[in-house]
Amino acid sequence: MSTINLKNPQVEVREHRLGSITGFEGAASQLAGCCGGSPKERNRSFSQCLGCSTSNAACTVILIQDAAVISHGPVGCSGNLHEYAFTYRVNGVQRGLEHPTQRRIFSTNLDESDTVYGGERKLAEAIREVHGRTGAKAIFIITTCASGIIGDDVESLASEAEAELGIPVVAIFCEGFRSRIWTSGFDAGYHGIARKLIKPATRKQPDLVNVINFWGTDIFTALFGRIGLRPNYITPYATVAGIAQSSEAVATVQICATLGSYLGAALEQVHGVPELKSPAPYGIQATDRWWRELGQLTGRSREVETLLQEERAAFLPRIQELKALLTGRSAYVTAGAAHGHALIAILSELGLRVTGAAVFHHDPVYDSGSEQSDSLQAVVRDHGDIPRYTVCNKQEFELVNVLMRERPDLLLARHGGMTLWGAKLGIPSLLIGDEHFGMGYQGLVNYGERILEALENDEFVKNLARHAVNPYTDWWLKQDPYLFLEGARP
Amino acid sequence: MTGIIEQERYTCAIGAMQTVTAIRRAIPILHSGPGCGTMVSGFFERAKGYAGGNTAPCTNSGENEVVFGGEAKLRQVIQGSYQVLESDLQVVLTGCTAGIVGDDVGQVVKEFQEAGKPIVHVDTTGFKSNNYVSHSHVVKAIIDQYVDRFHQGQTRTRNQLVNVFATLPYQDPFWKGNLSELKRILEGIGLQVNILFGPESGGVAEWQRIPQAFANILVSPWPGLEIVQHLEQKYGQPFYQFPHLPIGSNETARFLRGVARFAELEPVRVEAFIAREEQAFYEEIDSLATFLLEFRYGLPGYVHVIHDASYVVGMSKFLLHEVGIVPREQFIVDNTPEPFQAGIRAELATTSSKRTIPLTFDPDAGRAQEAIRGFRHPGRGLLIGSGWDKLLAQDKGFDFLSASAPSPYRLVLTTGYLGFRGGLRLIEDIYDRVLATYK
Numbered sequence: 001m002s003t004i005n006l007k008n009p010q011v012e013v014r015e016h017r018l019g020s021i022t023g024f025e026g027a028a029s030q031l032a033g034c035c036g037g038s039p040k041e042r043n044r045s046f047s048q049c050l051g052c053s054t055s056n057a058a059c060t061v062i063l064i065q066d067a068a069v070i071s072h073g074p075v076g077c078s079g080n081l082h083e084y085a086f087t088y089r090v091n092g093v094q095r096g097l098e099h100p101t102q103r104r105i106f107s108t109n110l111d112e113s114d115t116v117y118g119g120e121r122k123l124a125e126a127i128r129e130v131h132g133r134t135g136a137k138a139i140f141i142i143t144t145c146a147s148g149i150i151g152d153d154v155e156s157l158a159s160e161a162e163a164e165l166g167i168p169v170v171a172i173f174c175e176g177f178r179s180r181i182w183t184s185g186f187d188a189g190y191h192g193i194a195r196k197l198i199k200p201a202t203r204k205q206p207d208l209v210n211v212i213n214f215w216g217t218d219i220f221t222a223l224f225g226r227i228g229l230r231p232n233y234i235t236p237y238a239t240v241a242g243i244a245q246s247s248e249a250v251a252t253v254q255i256c257a258t259l260g261s262y263l264g265a266a267l268e269q270v271h272g273v274p275e276l277k278s279p280a281p282y283g284i285q286a287t288d289r290w291w292r293e294l295g296q297l298t299g300r301s302r303e304v305e306t307l308l309q310e311e312r313a314a315f316l317p318r319i320q321e322l323k324a325l326l327t328g329r330s331a332y333v334t335a336g337a338a339h340g341h342a343l344i345a346i347l348s349e350l351g352l353r354v355t356g357a358a359v360f361h362h363d364p365v366y367d368s369g370s371e372q373s374d375s376l377q378a379v380v381r382d383h384g385d386i387p388r389y390t391v392c393n394k395q396e397f398e399l400v401n402v403l404m405r406e407r408p409d410l411l412l413a414r415h416g417g418m419t420l421w422g423a424k425l426g427i428p429s430l431l432i433g434d435e436h437f438g439m440g441y442q443g444l445v446n447y448g449e450r451i452l453e454a455l456e457n458d459e460f461v462k463n464l465a466r467h468a469v470n471p472y473t474d475w476w477l478k479q480d481p482y483l484f485l486e487g488a489r490p
Numbered sequence: 491m492t493g494i495i496e497q498e499r500y501t502c503a504i505g506a507m508q509t510v511t512a513i514r515r516a517i518p519i520l521h522s523g524p525g526c527g528t529m530v531s532g533f534f535e536r537a538k539g540y541a542g543g544n545t546a547p548c549t550n551s552g553e554n555e556v557v558f559g560g561e562a563k564l565r566q567v568i569q570g571s572y573q574v575l576e577s578d579l580q581v582v583l584t585g586c587t588a589g590i591v592g593d594d595v596g597q598v599v600k601e602f603q604e605a606g607k608p609i610v611h612v613d614t615t616g617f618k619s620n621n622y623v624s625h626s627h628v629v630k631a632i633i634d635q636y637v638d639r640f641h642q643g644q645t646r647t648r649n650q651l652v653n654v655f656a657t658l659p660y661q662d663p664f665w666k667g668n669l670s671e672l673k674r675i676l677e678g679i680g681l682q683v684n685i686l687f688g689p690e691s692g693g694v695a696e697w698q699r700i701p702q703a704f705a706n707i708l709v710s711p712w713p714g715l716e717i718v719q720h721l722e723q724k725y726g727q728p729f730y731q732f733p734h735l736p737i738g739s740n741e742t743a744r745f746l747r748g749v750a751r752f753a754e755l756e757p758v759r760v761e762a763f764i765a766r767e768e769q770a771f772y773e774e775i776d777s778l779a780t781f782l783l784e785f786r787y788g789l790p791g792y793v794h795v796i797h798d799a800s801y802v803v804g805m806s807k808f809l810l811h812e813v814g815i816v817p818r819e820q821f822i823v824d825n826t827p828e829p830f831q832a833g834i835r836a837e838l839a840t841t842s843s844k845r846t847i848p849l850t851f852d853p854d855a856g857r858a859q860e861a862i863r864g865f866r867h868p869g870r871g872l873l874i875g876s877g878w879d880k881l882l883a884q885d886k887g888f889d890f891l892s893a894s895a896p897s898p899y900r901l902v903l904t905t906g907y908l909g910f911r912g913g914l915r916l917i918e919d920i921y922d923r924v925l926a927t928y929k
Contacts, residue, residue, distance in 0.1 A: 047548060047549070048545060049524070049528055049543070053525070055525060074502040074586060075495055076501040076502025076616045079502070083532055086898040105496065106494050107496075108494055112618050122494075129494060144586075145585070178552070179552070397545075417538075476575075
């Protein structure tokens with residue numbers, strides 16, 4: 001268990017805090033349940049571009065309705081943040097936002113002289129300028145490799161500005177070079193939010209449940225409503241005030257422990273809001289466990305049983321039909337850690353055979369320290385072992401090599417860019433962006449229908465495979481896919 | 491200008507990995523922190539090309555490389571790149587981590603160069619410039635460290651061949667279409683063209699022929715100027731510069747006549763080509779004029795453009811004279827270096843003898859938006875900008891055409907706005923958006 005310490009401006013990256021790794025190949029059972037112990041990291045001597053912590057930190061703060069974000073770095077370090085502005089506008093409809101406003105995203109635009117003389121004055125001015133220009137209720141500063149290495153004292157500047165301006169000015173330390181696990185950026189963002197935004201509770205709201213998620217469709221208002229609860233979605237689409245009162249909630253749930261591990265633990269340890277420990281509700285067994293734990297935490301066990309019964313009655317018949325249609329098909333999964341486990345559960349529940357997975361990193365334990373939260377362990381226990389389970393941080397060259405060998409009937413991915421290689425090889429490939437799409441009983445139906453559709457409509461991928469450009473060498477595609485992994489068999 | 495930037499419209503120096511991606515079978519190798527490649531591909535979107543995006547090798551430098559240096563890791567990643575990826579040219583680009591730490595990238599790359607590998611390196615440390623500038627650095631690095639190996643002392647051996655440097659791959663969303671039209675019209679007046687980027691180029695074999703060209707043509711107000719100046723010194727090739735994107739018939743004809751005078755081409759052939767193209771162009775404008783003049787439900791009468799200098803000037807000239815949309819306040823957001831600003835102002839001022847077009851240079855596009863919110867002009871407005879500007883257009887009741895990066899609301903494949911054909915396409919796109927507002 002990691003002890004949440006909000007006095008420190010920075011939170012340690014996952015490699016150090018949780019013993020997380022990015023390189024492993026073997027059976028899932030070898031890796032599952034090593035809670036407390038630490039699996040050995042295996043480095044790669046060849047590698048391709050990874051994700052960036054600063055971008056993941058940004059996604060925890062840009063979508064807060066009334067916030068502004070300053071990237072303290074060269075202009076390129078906020079290059080992809082416009083994508084969150086797009087997301088905010090497009091998905092607002094699904095989250096009850098009639099008129100999504102322009103995201104306010106700034107760069108301090110550090111140049112060479114700043115790296116010599118420091119970028120502090122520029123940042124201090126930027127904070128005042130952004131405050132004047134946007135009237136934001138909170139300003140977040142996300143750091144970058146350049147600002148980190150030159151050693152700007154971002155924390156002091158933020159604190160001074162906060163005292164002067166009277167709004168939270170939050171320093172978030174998420175330099176890309178600090179971690180190969182870009183989800184360290186989530187932790188950094190949440191650390192800043194927990195330090196500066198969340199206020200101690202002055203009262204409790206016994207029907208309020210924090211939901212740590214991305215920007216998925218609002219399904220919890222209706223589901224929770226059936227048992228007399230209300231979701232408090234954090235942090236996308238929340239307001240600064242809404243986040244401040246998350247300490248008043250009766251419990252915290254998260255759609256993905258890879259995302260919410262740190263914030264869930266912070267709310268529990270610092271504000272006494274219990275975190276639901278069971279892995280997120282993907283697949284029948286996980287769904288039942290999750291809802292029952294929620295019932296216990298909120299004193300609604302009876303209502304939960306009724307809800308589960310209703311869900312079974314509504315969806316089990318169709319789930320059975322889908323399972324009959326999908327049984328025996330093989331699938332390969334590539335996704336972030338906990339959500340990857342969720343996808344394995346969904347596929348297994350629907351009768352598909354998950355022959356392998358390339359999951360971006362592995363957290364042997366989450367911040368709660370609870371063994372109950374070990375989602376890989378849960379999926380192996382519920383659905384059996386995954387024989388060729390690898391931890392691979394989006395290394396396309398390994399994935400292409402593996403897919404050539406595996407030739408699964410379906411590639412299921414959750415991260416941009418990964419489906420391309422399934423498709424180029426003629427393998428029906430599916431990426432579902434909405435993280436709520438696969439939840440609960442209804443989620444199995446949702447996924448089952450989409451998988452059927454993908455398997456059925458394979459003309460496009462078959463055609464693409466005939467014309468696809470392949471930059472990989474013949475030599476490489478004949479090698480063991482893990483040749484470049486430290487300690488590989490020669 | 492080093493102030494803050496809201497809503498960036500370009501990216502940092504390492505964004506020039508897209509310059510490499512645009513060369514057939516060339517691969518960028520990043521010696522940078524883990525996120526740079528993702529940031530670049532996220533900025534441009536759908537810009538993977540042959541081996542950009544997730545395919546690009548990267549050292550993903552971490553604490554260890556920052557503290558102890560990353561040369562050993564770079565060496566490994568380059569070696570791996572040869573084993574894993576097929577490529578004709580490798581370009582090592584450094585990011586902020588390597589730049590600050592001071593890795594001797596040149597030395598590591600030299601080992602491979604000496605072994606005969608087609609590899610070059612270029613300093614694209616993010617904070618040192620931006621992709622408008624570092625595009626030139628990448629091109630110069632390829633010329634000096636790769637192309638130069640193929641030149642046997644004889645330069646300018648082909649008196650019809652020109653090298654063309656125009657628009658920045660991917661930063662210009664229409665680069666493929668624009669280069670394609672450029673090649674077509676230059677060939678139309680009798681030249682042979684090294685277009686160098688995109689599907690119509692011959693890849694590295696074409697790059698190897700750069701020294702053979704008798705001259706260079708630059709279609710750009712300032713980005714790329716460094717390249718042609720360098721080539722002038724290096725191979726004695728003179729250059730002809732046309733300082734903005736020639737869009738439509740007037741400017742394209744002017745461009746071609748300029749090239750023809752410079753290259754001393756046979757005027758009869760040049761004029762015959764221009765006449766044919768003009769005729770085809772005005773056949774369309776002719777039949778369009780009735781619509782433009784008579785459509786009773788409303789069409790845009792004025793335009794604000796938020797774009798780089800090349801587009802702002804090119805579009806203003808075209809839209810005023812050949813479409814009848816009046817350019818109001820214009821915003822150049824490409825961080826044009828100060829010494830070039832006066833020239834660009836003067837060029838825009840030649841658009842019309844009877845009106846002044848107000849022009850602002852500022853990469854902080856948030857400020858441009860703030861200004862546009864405050865303007866009041868009679869009639870219906872058109873805003874040409876990036877995806878960032880969609881909401882502004884909506885708030886102002888403007889028609890909106892997304893035509894600059896980043897462009898998440900629009901898909902562009904091979905469309906171009908340059909030249910005779912590009913002008914017509916721009917008209918189609920503007921009025922397609924306008925007519926789509928009628929339900």
